[in-house]
Amino acid sequence: MQNSVFLFCNKQAESYDRSVEGYDEQYRDVFAGYDRILSTVADKAGQVVLEFGVGTGNLTKKLLERGKQVYGIEPSAPMRKKAAEKLSGRAVILDGDFLQFPTPPEPIDTIASTYAFHHLTDAEKDEALAKYSQLLHPGGKIVFADTAFRDKEAFRQAIEEARARGFHDLADDLEREYYTTLDVLASLFSKHGFSASFAQQNAFVWVMEAVKQTT
Template identity: 55%
Template structure:
């Protein structure tokens, strides 16, 4: 359920903001147009927002800037601490993950996440979407930005290209975590009565905008 990768984020927490702003050459393309990606997710969000993987609070800042009520979920304590330092008491952030979390007492209209859904296997992604569909209202949304691929060939080609560039940590990440394809995600979402569209922002990252029918 993604918590097997917590040690990575506990080691990376204090360097995360440096990486996402393009100062880590190996991950520069992964985070290309980072601010645009976050703003797109925020602009697609409506109503009360449940955010999975708050991280250091960068997306949360955009959501709050759009005057949205945000309820954060973050499994990494070092990340939560950094987010609280950045955001203060403007948002509540609880311990939890995509599959195990406490719903806020108010209705949730949008579920958002960036750079995190790949921590779940495809079967876990299916379980998560089914669960979200059970409590989102008609018109409710799932808006995720994440690394995903058009097909399996695009995935294997990207691993090979990363190795050829000497980006061995990136290649290892791509093989260790559970990156999936547009087709798999579309199939899962449509199975649970969501309309979905995908918008590409860089070689790695797409924004998935799903609306419950």
């Protein structure tokens, strides 16, 4: 993962929670149903969860409320500080990212993340899923919620619509980050032994549930 991602996350630490609450008009549609989306991911997670991209701890909080054991990974020190304050030390939040991270001290049954997997290129997503396949036993699952697109045409239309609405920050973000398409994601999950399903949550975000198959 590139250093620019870490810098971006550091800058977001103070403003992220306001963005997800809809204060930034450009990203209002991206975060539409945010609380429901996080609840969906938390409800699908198993008992012992490895969470990537903890951010300010919003998903972590929901996982803890459901009695889950959470090992969180977050590359941004300011984000980790915010999460620690919000969670009052109820979860282990460690430095790391989707590709380089400390292995939890106990077997995990779910890998979870929200609004973060797009920071990886498709090649890095491939590398990450290979690692996760080794961590999970058959029946274990990956549950992610993130912006993705049905196909390349839908991706192109989203950028054009953002520009037409004057949402240039959103359009630039869509072009700068590594958002991908459902067929690419399905292929990557399948390559590493997962059976994946996708459920659209708003105009941008899908919940992806991928269950590790028996090898």
